[in-house]
Amino acid sequence: MYLKMLPALALALLVTNAQAQTMVPKLDQEGRRGDVARQAKQRAMEKFDAADENKDGKLARAELEKHAPYLAEKLSDRDKDGDGFLNWEEYVGHNRWPR
Numbered sequence: 001m002y003l004k005m006l007p008a009l010a011l012a013l014l015v016t017n018a019q020a021q022t023m024v025p026k027l028d029q030e031g032r033r034g035d036v037a038r039q040a041k042q043r044a045m046e047k048f049d050a051a052d053e054n055k056d057g058k059l060a061r062a063e064l065e066k067h068a069p070y071l072a073e074k075l076s077d078r079d080k081d082g083d084g085f086l087n088w089e090e091y092v093g094h095n096r097w098p099r
Contacts, residue, residue, distance in 0.1 A: 024096050041097045048091050057099075058085035 027037050051059050051067035064072035064086065071078065071086065078090050088099040 024094050027097060037097070041092075044092050044097070045099075048088060058083075058087050059091060060085055 024037070027034065027041060029037060047068070048059070051063050053063055053066075059068075059071075061072055061075055061084070064075060071091070075084075075086065078086055078093070080090055081087075089095045
């Protein structure tokens, strides 16, 4: 019985993941959603810049441990290119807000 439910569950997870990726509003969107996106990007940029102590455009583990310990713990999960640092896209978790 459980094997019959497996394809439906897998499809539901795929749809949920696709919806989650599109929930980040575009910066050029009109109205409240666009305003919220622009404000969120501004706050994220301020936090990223404050954490980037050496101003090299990426966050090392030591910088993350000091400014964002929760991200330091998740560095291996968030570091998509495997260089040991978080760049802007890895920091915000998507590429819809260019730096």
